[in-house]
Amino acid sequence: MATQPASYAHPDALVDADWLEQHSKDNNVRIVESNEDILLYDTGHIPGAVHIDWRTDLQDPVIRDYIAPQKFAELCRRNGITPETTCIFYGDKANWWACYALWAFRLFGHKNVKILNGGRDKWKADGRSMTRDVPKYPATEYPVPEKRYDKEVRAFADEALAQSRNGKPLIDVRSPGEFKGDVTHMPEYPQEGVLRGGHIPGAKSVPWKTATNEDNTFKSASELAKIYLEGCGVSADNETIVYCRIGERSSHTWFVLTYLLGLDNVRNYDGSWTEWGNKVGAPIERGA
Amino acid sequence: MYPPKLDKIIHLFEMLPEVERRETLVSYADSAKKQEPRTGEQFQLEDVRKDEECADTVGVYLHVDENGKAHFRMTLGPEVQTLTRAMTAILCKGLEGATPQEILELPSDFVTRIVGAELVRVRSQTTYYILTRMKGICKVYLHRERKMASAA
Numbered sequence: 001m002a003t004q005p006a007s008y009a010h011p012d013a014l015v016d017a018d019w020l021e022q023h024s025k026d027n028n029v030r031i032v033e034s035n036e037d038i039l040l041y042d043t044g045h046i047p048g049a050v051h052i053d054w055r056t057d058l059q060d061p062v063i064r065d066y067i068a069p070q071k072f073a074e075l076c077r078r079n080g081i082t083p084e085t086t087c088i089f090y091g092d093k094a095n096w097w098a099c100y101a102l103w104a105f106r107l108f109g110h111k112n113v114k115i116l117n118g119g120r121d122k123w124k125a126d127g128r129s130m131t132r133d134v135p136k137y138p139a140t141e142y143p144v145p146e147k148r149y150d151k152e153v154r155a156f157a158d159e160a161l162a163q164s165r166n167g168k169p170l171i172d173v174r175s176p177g178e179f180k181g182d183v184t185h186m187p188e189y190p191q192e193g194v195l196r197g198g199h200i201p202g203a204k205s206v207p208w209k210t211a212t213n214e215d216n217t218f219k220s221a222s223e224l225a226k227i228y229l230e231g232c233g234v235s236a237d238n239e240t241i242v243y244c245r246i247g248e249r250s251s252h253t254w255f256v257l258t259y260l261l262g263l264d265n266v267r268n269y270d271g272s273w274t275e276w277g278n279k280v281g282a283p284i285e286r287g288a
Numbered sequence: 289m290y291p292p293k294l295d296k297i298i299h300l301f302e303m304l305p306e307v308e309r310r311e312t313l314v315s316y317a318d319s320a321k322k323q324e325p326r327t328g329e330q331f332q333l334e335d336v337r338k339d340e341e342c343a344d345t346v347g348v349y350l351h352v353d354e355n356g357k358a359h360f361r362m363t364l365g366p367e368v369q370t371l372t373r374a375m376t377a378i379l380c381k382g383l384e385g386a387t388p389q390e391i392l393e394l395p396s397d398f399v400t401r402i403v404g405a406e407l408v409r410v411r412s413q414t415t416y417y418i419l420t421r422m423k424g425i426c427k428v429y430l431h432r433e434r435k436m437a438s439a440a
Contacts, residue, residue, distance in 0.1 A: 039370035
């Protein structure tokens, strides 16, 4: 039996609320809120936090893709972020979109990134302070990243297909009903135009929530190791691809595998089921 | 074309710059709780359900007075999104006193004029959900009234 890690591989990738309260005004720290609810930030947020929307700020409005490096630099400049700034991400829905934004920052090579453990709901439930004041930070000179790190952290459909054919680890983090093909969207969410239900052949079903406790904090390193390293064959020797429906829930699992378990060969297939389920020629499997 | 109270709200939003539009939407969202049923109120129809278009349970309560004017009350579960809360307060106020038939025939193009094209584009399901539910309960009410009239 594999030895269980006693602590996270990169414990500094997670901060708790006490740490954030102590460091929120540090010059090299920027708190970033990213939510599914597009007006939630406006109703109140952690003092000093800026708002980055997964769709309007991070996605190209015309092509299904992320913004170009120039746009990323502009986003950082107007939020007072430099390449040295430590960005602490948090948000609603157990940090789905916070992990997605963090992953997108990594896509542009921004390395100093952390997650507020438990996210917005825990912060609020603990009675911590919130404000509607929108902070203003002096614009920075964030240089345009030389490239996007697609190859390092992102997977595309043809790579997911190769992964499937080669029998390498593919993790489907959607709900069991989506995995089986009974539904094409997560429970309580609208159908978003996917023709077929099911999963990528060979994928293992490990819903994102498996990695969290009831209060949205992440499970311990030993629990996570048991779930992913022992339970679904993920290892440092094999590349792993994670996917969901549009890439946000799989960003959460990508964060767990990359930062908490320390695997540096995990990529997020952000095209996910909205691409695969509609893609001409893409094979699917149905059932558990 | 639109019920007068709704017309006024539409014009208000159209004059607002984007930042103030969002602030006003949040302010309406804050007031959504005031639309809940009050003790002793009676309704001809109640439609409380959780369906796929919304993140939590939404209850729509309809009272039509002796003059045939509709009055709505709404309950929203804690997970309901801010934009849905805002639309709840806006529509309860804007459609207060309109007839069920007027509400049923209401074109939905005003939603973009209130919320703004950008928010409609990125969260289209959310913005139209409450209007759809209000129209739905009016449809049931009118159908029932016609059935009762023809039976009589």
